[in-house]
Amino acid sequence: MGHKIVVQNLYKIFGNHPHKGVKLLKQGYTKDQILEKTGQGVGIADVSFHVDEGEILVIMGLSGSGKSTLVRCLNRLIEPTEGKILLEGSDITSLNREELRQLRQKRFGMVFQHFALFPRRSVIRNVEYGLEVQKVPAAERRERAVTALEQVGLKGWEDSYPAQLSGGMQQRVGLARALALDPDIMLMDEAFSALDPLIRRDMQDELIKLQEKMHKTIIFISHDLDEALKLGDRIILMKDGYIVQEGTAESILTSPADEYVAKFVQDVDISKVVTADTIMKNPGEVASFAHDGPKAALWKMRQAGLSSIYVQHKNRLVGLVRAEDASSALKAGDKDLRNILVTDIHRVSPDTPAYELFPLLAESSPVAVVDNEDHLMGVIIKGTLLAALAEGVQTNGLAE
Numbered sequence: 001m002g003h004k005i006v007v008q009n010l011y012k013i014f015g016n017h018p019h020k021g022v023k024l025l026k027q028g029y030t031k032d033q034i035l036e037k038t039g040q041g042v043g044i045a046d047v048s049f050h051v052d053e054g055e056i057l058v059i060m061g062l063s064g065s066g067k068s069t070l071v072r073c074l075n076r077l078i079e080p081t082e083g084k085i086l087l088e089g090s091d092i093t094s095l096n097r098e099e100l101r102q103l104r105q106k107r108f109g110m111v112f113q114h115f116a117l118f119p120r121r122s123v124i125r126n127v128e129y130g131l132e133v134q135k136v137p138a139a140e141r142r143e144r145a146v147t148a149l150e151q152v153g154l155k156g157w158e159d160s161y162p163a164q165l166s167g168g169m170q171q172r173v174g175l176a177r178a179l180a181l182d183p184d185i186m187l188m189d190e191a192f193s194a195l196d197p198l199i200r201r202d203m204q205d206e207l208i209k210l211q212e213k214m215h216k217t218i219i220f221i222s223h224d225l226d227e228a229l230k231l232g233d234r235i236i237l238m239k240d241g242y243i244v245q246e247g248t249a250e251s252i253l254t255s256p257a258d259e260y261v262a263k264f265v266q267d268v269d270i271s272k273v274v275t276a277d278t279i280m281k282n283p284g285e286v287a288s289f290a291h292d293g294p295k296a297a298l299w300k301m302r303q304a305g306l307s308s309i310y311v312q313h314k315n316r317l318v319g320l321v322r323a324e325d326a327s328s329a330l331k332a333g334d335k336d337l338r339n340i341l342v343t344d345i346h347r348v349s350p351d352t353p354a355y356e357l358f359p360l361l362a363e364s365s366p367v368a369v370v371d372n373e374d375h376l377m378g379v380i381i382k383g384t385l386l387a388a389l390a391e392g393v394q395t396n397g398l399a400e
Contacts, residue, residue, distance in 0.1 A: 006050045007048055008086070009046055010085065011047075011082040012042075020038055022082050024038070043066055043241060044066040046083075051219060054215040054217060056218040058232030060221070060224075065241070072189075075108045107184060108185050108186075111175055111189070116174070117174065123161070124146070126162065127148055127176045128142065131145070134181075151176065152172040154172050157169070167195050171203060179214075190222060204231060228249070229253075239260055245261050253265050281379055282378060285306065286310050286311070293336050295330055298327065308322045310379070317347070317368055318341065322342065328340075348369055349371070349372075350371065361382045367380045
């Protein structure tokens with residue numbers, strides 16, 4: 001899995017003498033100073049980053065930060081002033097018009113904030129549009145459009161017209177139109193921001209589900225931090241045309257690069273971002289279902305200062321034994337853990353967000369963190385969860 005796209009020192013200056021603007025930026029002039037001095041508008045300034053195959057990279061920032069200009073430079077809807085955009089090693093900025101047309105048709109799918117559907121075309125004919133432009137034969141076109149509509153949950157709506165659909169459904173048609181082209185890169189510019197909050201959340205969930213199946217490389221532009229935190233494998237935060245910070249949601253929240261970023265993130269609910277694997281502790285002593293009886297389990301608990309112990313069988317977590325049950329079993333002369341094994345225990349995956357752990361810890365402590373094979377990776381108790389969140393919230397309050 002290599003870098004799909006690599007952007008190197010990209011600039012976009014709007015105006016009659018863009019290279020003059022680049023020169024002034026390199027000399028240390030600000031966006032406002034350049035506008036005042038030359039009338040040139042700084043779109044993006046010395047931007048470098050990469051996007052990996054199959055990841056969702058969210059580029060965010062306030063209005064005027066340069067994020068939409070940047071995404072349009074990637075497929076040269078806007079011509080960059082200087083810099084390179086490498087797609088699997090080949091430079092998009094050096095393509096001629098015909099090569100660029102091929103690239104846009106075959107490699108990039110674009111979904112905008114405004115769905116831009118054709119009102120007089122049925123849903124399926126809207127989805128077929130890009131394939132029609134590519135002169136794909138009618139039967140194949142129809143088949144690919146039907147598949148794309150199924151992927152976005154609109155099976156049965158093929159013959160409806162845009163006016164008959166809700167905003168969320170129209171946006172799904174826009175998404176299906178991009179998916180029908182089967183691009184390996186999706187550029188999504190504020191794709192859900194015109195939708196009502198509830199529908200927007202549904203669409204975010206839908207995109208996450210789709211991505212689990214399709215593994216596209218997605219560059220998603222947003223001004224909404226919650227959306228970025230939910231969707232982004234990594235996040236780039238822009239201001240005045242520059243990148244001010246790049247990293248995972250957690251690294252941006254817990255170590256903001258400067259006061260601008262700290263202000264940006266200070267109202268975020270950190271429990272939605274911190275995940276089980278970042279706060280779990282080493283599980284320590286574990287009992288073996290095959291070899292340990294109540295006496296060995298009690299001895300291990302005593303050594304580790306525990307009131308309960310996890311039990312594994314063939315390296316998989318099978319349950320938990322509590323000290324009081326082990327004592328009773330010992331008195332009753334039991335030689336194994338079969339009768340006292342509690343199998344109904346809370347297991348979570350490493351990427352479970354912290355807020356989902358609270359109700360589990362309220363009922364019982366601890367919570368086991370396991371991988372797909374049920375191997376025990378770590379343990380979470382209420383104290384570690386609260387301490388981690390308190391620490392995160394302190395870091396998060398930098399700007400106050």
